[in-house]
Amino acid sequence: MSTKLNWIRDELASLKQQNLYNTIRTIDSPQGAWIVVDGKRVLNFCSNNYLGLANDARLKQAAHDAIEKFGVGPAAVRSIAGTLSLHNELEKRLAEFKGVEATISFQSGFNSNGAALPALVGKEDVIFSDELNHASIIDGARLSGAKIVRYAHNDAEDLEHRILETGDYRRALIVTDGVFSMDGDIAPLPQIVEVAERHDLMLMVDDAHGEGVLGRGGRGIVDHFGMHGRVDVEVGTMSKAFGVVGGYVAGKREIVEWLRQRGRPFLFSSAVPAADAAACIAAVDILEESTALVERLWDNARYFKTEMQRLGFDTGASETPITPVMLGDAQLAQNFSRALFENEVFAMAIKYPTVPQGKARIRVMISAAHEREDLDKGLEVFGKVGREMEVIQ
Ligand SMILES: Cc1ncc(COP(=O)(O)O)c(C=O)c1O
Structure with a gap:
């Protein structure tokens, strides 16, 4: 009898025994x-x-209408078979909402980190990462192959200390959650921006729990601190306050253009269906209206x-x-x-x-x-x- 999967049985039993089984x-x-x-x-x-949008009548109607017009599946990846006009519209609307030059949408917030980090840094580079960052940032950072230097949670002084003690590198990027999902605390963005600017490093913020929550009308952490134009990359998700599913990266036009060329989940995985894109646009409408x-x-x-x-x-x-x-x-x-x-x-x-x-x-x-x-x-x-x-x- 084969024993090759016994280790999984043992691991599962051990999780249950430790009360860690999900x-x-x-x-x-x-x-x-x-x-x-x-x-x-x-x-x-x-x-x-x-915001209670996950079952909102306006989002549901938009999804129904989109199914009637476009059907249910995207049928291929955007870079090969073409992109739906709805995805383009969503990206434009999100850019206006966030006050950035451009955005690119992905299948999830998780994938957005998995796209952005490996596209921006590689083996010769360094990522300075808050020690409590979300798993999708950690995985995206690992995928990039860059050296990962963790700094103490929400501690801009420790961040600067780590930057100063880290040796040679080609490029470097600082990355932090905006709102930390387990404690509900907010990254000290103004101090982190100052450090990033002092050392001329790229700065990326994952605003998954900030958008729809912080800033004017829910425009997120950058708006909350009045830091427009000083954060290079914002990652967002449509699965929380927006009530649907999907993710995006927001920032300067050239960053978004680069991700269209090098963001692997964009190049090698189908986009969210029309119904979801349409529901996301309806969510942006609601946030912009009131x-x-x-x-x-x-x-x-x-x-x-x-x-x-x-x-x-x-x-x-x-x-x-x-x-x-x-x-x-x-x-x-x-x-x-x-x-x-x-x-x-x-x-x-x-x-x-x-x-x-x-x-x-x-x-x-x-x-x-x-x-x-x-x-x-x-x-x-x-x-x-x-x-x-x-x-x-
Ligand atoms: C900070 C952060 N980034 C990314 C994600 C992933 O978002 P999504 O569910 O859209 O993949 C989450 C979700 O828990 C999150 O908390």
Whole structure:
């Protein structure tokens, strides 16, 4: 009998034994404040649907219309078989929205990092990377073959120190998340920009959790800090605040032109279908028309965080609607999440290796889709479970 796959069985058993096995729940409803998870209707504190657009009637209509006109599949990669007019329109609209010269869209935010980093740096180069950067930045950096130098989280002084102590290189790029998705803290962009400019290095920011959230009308972290024109590359995703799927790179015209020539996910993988591109354009329309959803998101986030702190919970270093509820112990976080679910609240435990050992938490994602009574329900259940588990008094 073959034994060649036994190692996988052993690894899976070991994950289960360490309580690190990832169980995927099944959703059977549209995204919204309440969703059906594993057959049960629960309050949704899990999704990145910041503005509630994932089930918005205007986005759905745009997707329907696009299916009627273009069908369902792109049928080939854009560089070979031609690009849909909808992709061009989306890129133009995103460039206007972000206040940059140009954008290029990809299948996901993950792929956008996988396209940009290897296209901008290679074996003779260096990437200075925040130690808590997202996995897609880490993988894109590895793919590039460049030397990776990690600097202390959100520490522009350490970044500069690392730059000074790193020897010869051809080119270098600094890369950071804009908003860090596990803690909800914001990169100190003005200080990082100063360092980048002082050393004349390329600077790239992944704005996945900043767009639709930070800046005027959700224009993102660069707008939030008034740094237009001083960040070379912005990476974005359409899968969070925009409510759809896809990613993009925004910046100077020549960078985007270069990615059309050298961005491998652009050259070798099909684009998102017409329905998704059309829904993304409708999301940009909504954000450009009104700031109401972004304001509602922030009102909700402020209310929930303040009330959680009043209850006695530690919400960590968050400066955004991402609300970590710090518990420390991984088993406690796991049990806490389970008890929340029994009480109709869906909020996941985040444990090692996603966050450091001893820093386990429940991560609550607040959305503009939540009504005040939804937040009150969440607070009531958090209070009940917290007291039962002796996390609060
Ligand atoms: C910082 C960051 N970059 C990229 C991504 C990937 O985005 P997408 O889901 O569009 O691939 C995420 C998603 O979690 C993220 O948090």
